[in-house]
Amino acid sequence: MSPFDTIVVGAGIAGLAAARALTDAGRKVVVLEARDRIGGRVWTDRSDGFVTDLGASWIHGVTDSPVAVAAEAFGMRMVEFTVGGYQPDSRPIAYYGPDGTRLTDAAARRFADDIRAVDAALAGFVAGSAPDASYRDVTEQALAAQGWDAERTERAREFLEHRSEEQYGAWIEDLAAHGLDDDSIAGDEVIFPDGYDRLAAGLAADLDVRLGTVVSRVAWAEGGVTVTTDRGTFSARDAVITVPVGVLKSPGFAFDPPLPEPNAGALGRLEMNAFEKVVLRFPAKFWDDDVYAIRQQGPESRWWHSWYDLTALHGTPALLTFAAGPAAVATRSWDDDRIVESVLAQLRRLFGARVEQPSHVHVTRWQDDPFTLGSYAYMTVGSTTDDHDVLAMPIGGILHLAGEATWTDDPATVTAAMESGRRAAERILGRSI
Ligand SMILES: Cc1cc2nc3c(=O)[nH]c(=O)nc-3n(C[C@H](O)[C@H](O)[C@H](O)COP(=O)(O)OP(=O)(O)OC[C@H]3O[C@@H](n4cnc5c(N)ncnc54)[C@H](O)[C@@H]3O)c2cc1C
Numbered sequence: 001m002s003p004f005d006t007i008v009v010g011a012g013i014a015g016l017a018a019a020r021a022l023t024d025a026g027r028k029v030v031v032l033e034a035r036d037r038i039g040g041r042v043w044t045d046r047s048d049g050f051v052t053d054l055g056a057s058w059i060h061g062v063t064d065s066p067v068a069v070a071a072e073a074f075g076m077r078m079v080e081f082t083v084g085g086y087q088p089d090s091r092p093i094a095y096y097g098p099d100g101t102r103l104t105d106a107a108a109r110r111f112a113d114d115i116r117a118v119d120a121a122l123a124g125f126v127a128g129s130a131p132d133a134s135y136r137d138v139t140e141q142a143l144a145a146q147g148w149d150a151e152r153t154e155r156a157r158e159f160l161e162h163r164s165e166e167q168y169g170a171w172i173e174d175l176a177a178h179g180l181d182d183d184s185i186a187g188d189e190v191i192f193p194d195g196y197d198r199l200a201a202g203l204a205a206d207l208d209v210r211l212g213t214v215v216s217r218v219a220w221a222e223g224g225v226t227v228t229t230d231r232g233t234f235s236a237r238d239a240v241i242t243v244p245v246g247v248l249k250s251p252g253f254a255f256d257p258p259l260p261e262p263n264a265g266a267l268g269r270l271e272m273n274a275f276e277k278v279v280l281r282f283p284a285k286f287w288d289d290d291v292y293a294i295r296q297q298g299p300e301s302r303w304w305h306s307w308y309d310l311t312a313l314h315g316t317p318a319l320l321t322f323a324a325g326p327a328a329v330a331t332r333s334w335d336d337d338r339i340v341e342s343v344l345a346q347l348r349r350l351f352g353a354r355v356e357q358p359s360h361v362h363v364t365r366w367q368d369d370p371f372t373l374g375s376y377a378y379m380t381v382g383s384t385t386d387d388h389d390v391l392a393m394p395i396g397g398i399l400h401l402a403g404e405a406t407w408t409d410d411p412a413t414v415t416a417a418m419e420s421g422r423r424a425a426e427r428i429l430g431r432s433i
Helices: 013-024 066-073 105-127 135-144 150-168 197-204 263-269 326-330 336-354 387-391 414-429
Strands: 006-009 029-032 093-096 215-221 224-229 232-236 238-241 254-256 270-272 275-281 293-296 306-309 318-324 360-363 377-379 399-401
Touching (some): 006 013, 006 232, 013 029, 013 238, 066 414, 105 135, 105 150, 135 150, 224 238, 263 270, 263 387, 336 360
Parallel strands (some): 006 029, 006 238
Antiparallel strands (some): 293 306
């Protein structure tokens, strides 16, 4: 007889939240994790003496956030940083026009008002969109409704393209019209000066986590589940599977029998994105004080358009930018130096010779990571928002899928991971927790 009631595959936030809840309820749980660490896409690097979050950084709104509640319970320090939702002007942002000069405050305000006007129209076009409409289709309708001249329209269009890329790591024509429906933020956003990974450590306390255990097959039948790994097989009554969509779709991870409908169809309509972080620490600050972010407009902004000022985190000058969507795909094969030079060329366009070489650099490689194969899932054209929840529908009372891609309200986030893990636990326990 198996010593375990439940096998949890994956020690990211979804898996840890599920295992925590089940263990607290008295179930015998084992967590199988491929990596030599917990946390998954919540991953903090400290190798160079700095604290750098290479995966998630933000809680996108602390109001009613279960992640904020957990972070407080674990004593995690938080710093307000309300620019993580690609807002046009939630906090001071230094905008640079296509010619590389900073916009006046009044011009930046007018631009932000333009974005708000497009967004107000966009909601109706999204609601009335055809099932096969892309985010490009609906944003073009909303832009046309404004009756602006070509230059003003183009500035707003490029903002909408960048928002699709930064929020979902997807090119605007590949994202479903409803792909940003969840894009609302309640309350301030925060980040973690001591690292987001403390959340994972807090959830994992005293759990039975087997690191370095790569799962390749999940066989399920009425009597229970048998999981094949490179370190032997594990059996239990039921299982919570939290591996990312990229792994679920990869040939190295098999369900036997295969995932049934409607789960399989929902999985087919979600895709992993291309989204990488570039963190640059500088010997001296060359950008203005009192701005949360730097943004540039115009043709030069195609790849590198937004830099987030992380200086307040540790008191050392630091900027975060993203290779998102097409930029991440195109630079995937580049080495770090080439990527950094490409970013610096744009910063030098704005700030000239004051831009020194960075002293420390981090470039992430989530697209090449075999245990995620991308950063998070996005809705391809033809998908529906419900596909997230449908992916998590219990299978035969035995299998429960969880993870960021399985939570319709706020997918692609740490919140989604945590909520989906708890939901899986509740379904197994047959009661709320
Ligand atoms: C660059 C980046 C920036 C982000 N920014 C934010 C942000 O600011 N705010 C936010 O809320 N979210 C952000 N996210 C998203 C957030 O990190 C994820 O939504 C969340 O961490 C996913 O948790 P999860 O438990 O669903 O998946 P994961 O964390 O991926 O956990 C799944 C686990 O399964 C393991 N696994 C995979 N394959 C196998 C296998 N074959 N056998 C055994 N184990 C396996 C993995 O190693 C992993 O530990 C970001 C993500 C990235 C990558």
